Each structure stands twice: as C-alpha cells, then as structure tokens.
Amino acid sequence: MLSSKRFNIEALIKIIILLGFTVFFIFIIQSGKIQLYVHPRIIPYVKFAIIAIIIMIVFLFKDIRRPTGRLDILPYLFFIVPLILAFALPARTIQSGFISLNSTVKSVQGNSNNSSNSMSSDQGLKLENDALILDDDNFVQWLEEIDKNTEKYIDKKVLLTGFVLKDSRFKSNEFVPARKMMSCCAADATSIGLLCRFDKTSELTDNSWVKVNGIIKLSEFDGTKMPVIEAVDVQKTDAPEQPYVYPY
Amino acid sequence: MKTKIDIVSGFIGSGKTTLINSILKEHLSSENKIVVIQCEFGEEEIIKEALESENIVVEKLNDKDISFSEIIQDIINNYHPGRIIIEYNGMSKLSDLLESLKSPHLRKISKTDNIICTVDAKTYGIFSSNLGASFFEKITGSGVILLNNTEGIPKSELESIKGSIKALNKQADIAFEFKPDTRKYDFLSSVLLSVLAASAIFFVISLLRYFNVRLPDIDTLYSYLQIFSTIFLSILIQAFPFILLGVFISSVIQVFVKTDTITKVFSKNKGLSYIMSILAGLFFPVCDCAIIPVSARLIKKGVPVPISLVFMLVAPIINPIVIASTLYAFPGQPQIALYRVLFGIIIALLVSIIFILSPPKNLFKKDVYSFVCKCGSCGEDTDNSGIFKKIDSIFRHACSEFFEVGKFLIAGSFFSSLVQVAVPPNVIASIGGGTVVSLLVMMAAAFILSVCSTSDAFIARSFSSYMPTGAIMGFMVLGPMIDLKNLLMLTGSFNKRFVIKLVGSIILVSFFSLYILNLFILR
Numbered sequence: 165m166l167s168s169k170r171f172n173i174e175a176l177i178k179i180i181i182l183l184g185f186t187v188f189f190i191f192i193i194q195s196g197k198i199q200l201y202v203h204p205r206i207i208p209y210v211k212f213a214i215i216a217i218i219i220m221i222v223f224l225f226k227d228i229r230r231p232t233g234r235l236d237i238l239p240y241l242f243f244i245v246p247l248i249l250a251f252a253l254p255a256r257t258i259q260s261g262f263i264s265l266n267s268t269v270k271s272v273q274g275n276s277n278n279s280s281n282s283m284s285s286d287q288g289l290k291l292e293n294d295a296l297i298l299d300d301d302n303f304v305q306w307l308e309e310i311d312k313n314t315e316k317y318i319d320k321k322v323l324l325t326g327f328v329l330k331d332s333r334f335k336s337n338e339f340v341p342a343r344k345m346m347s348c349c350a351a352d353a354t355s356i357g358l359l360c361r362f363d364k365t366s367e368l369t370d371n372s373w374v375k376v377n378g379i380i381k382l383s384e385f386d387g388t389k390m391p392v393i394e395a396v397d398v399q400k401t402d403a404p405e406q407p408y409v410y411p412y
Numbered sequence: 413m414k415t416k417i418d419i420v421s422g423f424i425g426s427g428k429t430t431l432i433n434s435i436l437k438e439h440l441s442s443e444n445k446i447v448v449i450q451c452e453f454g455e456e457e458i459i460k461e462a463l464e465s466e467n468i469v470v471e472k473l474n475d476k477d478i479s480f481s482e483i484i485q486d487i488i489n490n491y492h493p494g495r496i497i498i499e500y501n502g503m504s505k506l507s508d509l510l511e512s513l514k515s516p517h518l519r520k521i522s523k524t525d526n527i528i529c530t531v532d533a534k535t536y537g538i539f540s541s542n543l544g545a546s547f548f549e550k551i552t553g554s555g556v557i558l559l560n561n562t563e564g565i566p567k568s569e570l571e572s573i574k575g576s577i578k579a580l581n582k583q584a585d586i587a588f589e590f591k592p593d594t595r596k597y598d599f600l601s602s603v604l605l606s607v608l609a610a611s612a613i614f615f616v617i618s619l620l621r622y623f624n625v626r627l628p629d630i631d632t633l634y635s636y637l638q639i640f641s642t643i644f645l646s647i648l649i650q651a652f653p654f655i656l657l658g659v660f661i662s663s664v665i666q667v668f669v670k671t672d673t674i675t676k677v678f679s680k681n682k683g684l685s686y687i688m689s690i691l692a693g694l695f696f697p698v699c700d701c702a703i704i705p706v707s708a709r710l711i712k713k714g715v716p717v718p719i720s721l722v723f724m725l726v727a728p729i730i731n732p733i734v735i736a737s738t739l740y741a742f743p744g745q746p747q748i749a750l751y752r753v754l755f756g757i758i759i760a761l762l763v764s765i766i767f768i769l770s771p772p773k774n775l776f777k778k779d780v781y782s783f784v785c786k787c788g789s790c791g792e793d794t795d796n797s798g799i800f801k802k803i804d805s806i807f808r809h810a811c812s813e814f815f816e817v818g819k820f821l822i823a824g825s826f827f828s829s830l831v832q833v834a835v836p837p838n839v840i841a842s843i844g845g846g847t848v849v850s851l852l853v854m855m856a857a858a859f860i861l862s863v864c865s866t867s868d869a870f871i872a873r874s875f876s877s878y879m880p881t882g883a884i885m886g887f888m889v890l891g892p893m894i895d896l897k898n899l900l901m902l903t904g905s906f907n908k909r910f911v912i913k914l915v916g917s918i919i920l921v922s923f924f925s926l927y928i929l930n931l932f933i934l935r
Binding site for chain 1: 829832
C-alpha cells in the first residue's frame with residue numbers, strides 16, 4: 165500500500181490520532197464539558213492520560229525518519245471514528261435509559277433496613293425549618309436517608325428539582341421528578357428519584373424540568389411500601405447547572 | 413547476550429527467501445543487528461531495503477567446505493548480531509547444521525531459536541514420494557512448518573498434507589503462507605468489520621421499528637446520534653487512562669522482567685502462587701479492560717496459564733473501587749458485595765482447574781510472525797543496556813500495544829453504546845421469567861452491554877425492580893470477567909480456539925455456580 169522512502173507514514177498517522185485525542189481531552193476539561201461525559205473523580209485520570217499520550221507522541225517523533233515497508237490503514241480507521249464524533253457532535257445530557265426507582269431495592273432482599281452499612285449516616289443531612297431541601301450535591305444522599313429512615317420524615321415538607329419521568333407502570337397522576345445519577349460515565353447514567361403524586365400530572369411534559377414542593381408520606385406502589393411525595397405545588401423551572409448528581 | 417540463530421530450510425522455490433524478506437521488513441530500523449547467511453540462491457532476492465539497511469548484513473556462502481561453526485563464530489565476532497538467520501540449502505542435511513551449531517564454543521555465544529521449514533504445497537506429493545528421507549528429515553527437525561503455495565488446492569488435499577506432516581512431526585506448528593499485502597482482510601479485521609456492520613444495521617432496524625417505519629424527522633435522528641455519541645465517547649474517555657496504564661505495565665514487564673525469573677518464582681509453591689494471583693487484583697484498581705494486556709503479557713512471559721487466568725478473572729471483581737461501588741449501590745446489603753467477590757473467586761478457580769486438567773497446547777495466534785514483535789525494538793534479544801534505552805523501549809512498546817488493544821476497546825464500546833441507545837431497558841423487563849430465564853437474560857445483558865466493572869453495580873440495581881437478586885448477581889459476576897469488549901481484546905492476543913475455550917468455560921461455570929447459588933442460598 166502506501167509507503168514512503170523519506171518518512172514513516174504510519175508514525176505520522178499515530179501522532180495525528182494521539183494529538184486528536186489530546187486536544188479533545190484538553191478542550192473538554194478546560195470548558196467543563198467533561199462533566200457531561202464522566203464523573204468528576206475521573207478527571208485526574210484523564211489528565212494522566214494526556215501526559216502519557218504526549219510522552220508517547222514525543223517518542224513517536226523519533227520514528228518518523230525510519231521508513232517501514234508497508235502500511236495497513238484499517239486499524240487506524242477505528243480511532244478516526246470516535247475522533248470525528250468527538251469534534252462533530254456536541255455532548256448531550258442523557259435523559260432516557262436506565263431507571264432505578266428508590267425503595268424498589270427493599271423488595272429484593274425482604275429485610276434490608278440494616279443500618280450497619282450506610283454511606284450517608286455522617287453526611288450531615290439536616291432539615292431546614294423542618295423541610296428537606298434536595299439539591300445537586302445531596303440528592304442521592306437524601307434519597308438514601310429517606311429510604312432508610314422513612315418514619316423520621318413522614319409529613320415533612322420537601323423541596324426538590326427534577327425532570328418529569330413518566331413510566332407505563334405509573335398511574336395517570338404519578339410521575340417521578342428525577343435526576344440522572346452518574347457513577348462512572350454517561351453510559352451508566354441512571355434516573356433516580358421518589359414517586360410523586362400530583363393531580364395535574366397529565367399537563368406535565370416528559371423530560372421537562374420542574375420544581376416540586378410537597379409532603380412526604382408513606383404509601384404503596386406495586387405492592388411495596390415506599391416513601392412518596394404528595395405534591396402541593398409543581399412549577400416549571402430551568403435545567404440545573406449541574407446536569408448529573410453523584411453517589412460519591 | 414547470546415546471539416539467536418534462526419534456521420530457514422526447505423527446497424529451492426519453497427519460499428525461504430520470501431519468508432526471510434517478510435521478517436526483515438519488520439526489522440529494517442531495529443536496534444538489533446541481523447545477519448542473514450544465504451546458502452542457497454533461488455529466484456527471490458533479499459529485498460533492497462534490507463540490503464541498504466544499516467543493521468542488516470547479508471552473507472552469501474558458496475564454499476561448502478568451510479565448517480559452519482567457524483563461519484558463524486567469525487560472524488558473531490565481527491558483527492555481534494542479536495540474530496542470525498540461516499537460509500539453508502535444500503539438499504544438505506539439516507542435522508549436519510544442527511550438529512555444528514552444538515559445538516561447545518558456539519554454545520557459549522549463541523542459541524538456536526526458531527527452526528522453520530518451508531514447503532511448497534503443490535510439490536509436496538511429488539517430493540515425498542521421490543525424495544523420501546532427505547525431504548522428511550527437514551520436516552522432522554523443524555519447529556514450524558510453513559506451507560506455501562496453497563492457492564487452488566482443495567481443502568481435502570491440504571488436510572491430508574497437514575496430516576502427513578503431523579505424522580512426521582507431532583510437535584511442530586503448521587502455518588500457512590501469509591501474504592503481507594492482503595493482510596487487511598485477515599480474520600480479525602473481518603470480525604471487527606462485521607461487528608460494526610451488524611451494529612449499524614441493528615441500529616437502523618431498531619430505529620425504524622421504534623418509529624413504526626415512519627421516516628424519523630431529522631431532529632430526532634440527530635438527537636439520537638448525539639446521545640449515542642455521548643455514551644460512546646464517555647466510555648472511551650473513562651477507559652483510555654486505564655488502557656494506557658495497562659499497556660504501560662505490560663511493557664514494563666516485557667522489558668524488565670526476564671522469563672527465567674518468572675518461571676523460577678512461579679514453580680516454587682503452587683498454592684502460594686494462586687493466593688498471590690487472587691490478591692494481586694487488590695493492587696490493580698483499574699478498569700477490567702486494562703487487565704487483559706497485562707494478563708496476556710504475563711502468560712507470554714511464562715506465568716502458568718491457570719494462574720494468569722485467576723488473576724485476569726478475579727482482579728476486576730476484587731478491585732477496591734468495584735467493591736465500594738457495590739456497597740454504595742446496594743446500601744444496607746453488604747452481603748451482595750460479599751457474594752459477588754466470593755463467587756468471582758470460586759468461578760475463577762474452577763475455570764483455572766479446567767485449564768489445569770486440559771492444558772491448552774497452542775495459545776497464540778498461528779502466525780509465523782508472532783515471534784516477531786511489531787514494535788521492532790523489544791524482546792529479550794534486544795541490546796537494552798542502559799536505563800535510557802530501556803525507557804525508550806517501554807514507551808515504544810506501550811504505544812504499539814495501545815494501538816493494538818485500543819481498536820478492540822473502540823469496537824466493543826461502539827456496539828454496546830448502540831445497544832444501549834436502540835434497546836430501551838423496558839424490553840429487558842418484558843423478557844423476565846423464572847430463575848433460569850432471568851439469570852440467562854442478565855448474563856446476556858452483562859455480556860452485550862460490556863459495562864466497566866466499576867459502574868455496573870448501579871446499572872445492576874436499575875434492573876432490580878423486575879429481576880430477582882440471583883439474576884442480578886449474574887450480571888455483576890459475569891460482566892467483569894467477560895463481555896463483548898473483553899472478548900474482542902482477547903482475540904487480539906490469543907488464537908480463536910483458546911478464546912472460545914476460555915469464554916465457553918467462564919460462561920458455563922458461571923451459569924451453573926450462580927444457578928446453585930440461586931437454589932440454595934438466595935431463596
């Protein structure tokens with residue numbers, strides 16, 4: 165196929181591909197868009213990758229002067245495809261996909277109210293004026309806490325923001341004001357939230373962002389007892405700054 | 413550093429020079445000096461680039477009276493080559509050459525490495541009936557038989573030639589001629605291409621079905637593409653650092669650790685080796701895709717296969733981050749994390765027992781070039797003295813391995829992202845059934861979705877509302893061990909047979925172990 169007596173085309177292609185990824189990584193870290201792809205804890209690893217790739221590029225430059233006999237283009241096409249997608253399509257918050265309704269986990273083992281293993285017991289979740297305020301940083305933790313100690317929070321006010329998630333299993337007045345939880349990368353993003361009962365649910369558009377003001381009650385869904393929000397007020401709102409919430 | 417001596421024997425026209433040329437092409441700019449000794453001259457000549465290369469020397473022998481051991485001694489003294497390739501005359505006895513190479517003085521400075529015999533398939537029948545012993549002698553003495561000129565020969569005849577060769581020499585590897593220029597279309601590339609093609613078709617069909625075969629409007633199509641791209645790239649962004657770490661560790665092992673050391677360490681205490689291989693995973697908190705290049709390297713370096721397999725299968729599960737994420741995903745149920753690790757270890761040990769009882773004869777791809785590393789500057793015969801040369805070697809090798817392994821990661825992630833976008837999880841819910849069916853469905857989902865082991869606990873949880881715990885355990889135990897991504901990466905390092913055997917064992921052992929777990933413990 166292609167070959168050149170003067171310089172090594174294969175090394176050149178490798179350098180271009182590696183440069184492409186380096187530029188992409190640097191760009192998404194600088195612009196903050198990396199949060200749309202991966203969990204913040206992964207960012208240091210990506211920085212390590214950038215450094216490792218740059219060192220590899222430096223070593224590849226030495227090879228440019230050494231021609232090889234033949235060139236096989238096919239393997240490198242695999243790397244070109246993600247590069248094209250990376251630069252051509254902007255990232256997008258995932259809203260469809262996996263759904264994990266809180267408390268359904270309880271039904272799995274029968275008895276799970278075992279407070280010996282809790283990740284949020286020392287999270288410092290406090291009620292403010294006798295109301296639960298869920299935000300970007302404590303969403304997952306509050307959900308776990310409400311699940312574990314439901315009795316403590318019955319009849320308490322709750323305030324949260326989420327996108328409207330409707331499912332075929334829900335009645336016409338039920339929806340979940342959900343957030344997408346990411347544990348590693350966008351591929352594992354799961355919708356989580358509490359079931360909410362609101363009489364004007366039919367007027368809510370799927371995936372639109374709402375601010376919910378309600379009261380926590382103990383109720384039933386699909387045969388299992390779980391905490392449910394009785395909505396007092398549901399307002400349209402803007403999408404939050406942070407697209408995902410994190411379990412840790 | 414002993415000079416390695418390769419012998420390429422075979423009758424005139426059987427393809428010796430062609431083979432030697434192919435080897436030389438990979439080493440044109442190597443750090444290693446190579447000396448080619450030609451005892452026979454046929455139609456093919458050594459390629460120009462090799463003749464012009466600084467580190468390749470070609471010596472032609474005409475005088476058969478000078479003893480071989482003297483010639484080789486001279487060459488080693490003059491050039492200090494890392495490797496000598498002898499193109500041996502078809503009519504001379506191979507055993508004569510091997511005898512002279514065994515002289516005590518030569519044995520101190522050289523080592524016979526590969527003995528290859530090239531055979532022209534079209535003349536095999538004629539030669540074996542007419543030439544008898546002198547023909548067979550080369551076949552019996554060689555480690556690799558390269559069967560050339562096989563185009564147009566019916567499969568049955570090829571099989572009988574293979575059978576005849578096997579009867580003469582049970583141990584030898586039989587390889588078929590490799591046309592470097594058409595390498596684009598080898599097995600691997602076609603597997604990858606078909607995965608991509610199938611994915612594309614699958615995606616289009618799912619889309620059409622979803623929209624009831626109406627033509628979707630451009631906006632929706634575009635947003636689907638965006639979602640796909642985000643998921644696909646997110647897997648790569650998260651996995652690249654770990655792949656880089658994996659190939660880097662693999663290169664360090666390749667350059668710094670000698671095969672002899674490994675053999676000594678692992679033959680001492682078998683029991684201890686197993687415990688070490690299980691616990692080693694605790695120190696490798698990396699994505700399961702990074703484990704494969706490291707394990708492949710360990711096997712190549714001589715770590716016994718069963719032990720390497722235990723490491724490969726247990727490391728992604730015993731990974732502290734994976735354990736932590738399992739505990740987080742199932743709060744108040746630490747037993748799930750416990751069962752996960754426990755069953756991971758049990759299944760890994762059972763699979764390794766299978767490989768102890770039935771050891772694989774050939775692991776690596778049947779590729780005459782497989783003993784030649786593509787990066788051209790590593791290997792135990794390279795003059796790697798000095799720390800700077802070693803570092804140079806590590807990075808070159810890591811770079812070349814990154815490109816080898818990376819394409820499988822990309823193909824696997826591409827397909828699994830496609831499945832995630834095209835198949836809504838509700839579909840999986842509707843398949844739910846009894847214990848066996850849900851277990852199988854979850855195992856299949858784990859295999860196809862190829863989720864990184866550090867995040868599969870949360871995805872497993874999302875299935876928990878309609879799948880029994882036993883099935884979810886199947887998802888969390890099989891996923892880290894083997895999935896589509898890992899399978900593709902394995903085919904890059906090992907041959908078809910071994911990969912099928914390995915994957916098959918893992919799936920069967922997992923299924924039965926988990927079924928038993930379901931019946932007795934998780935009721």
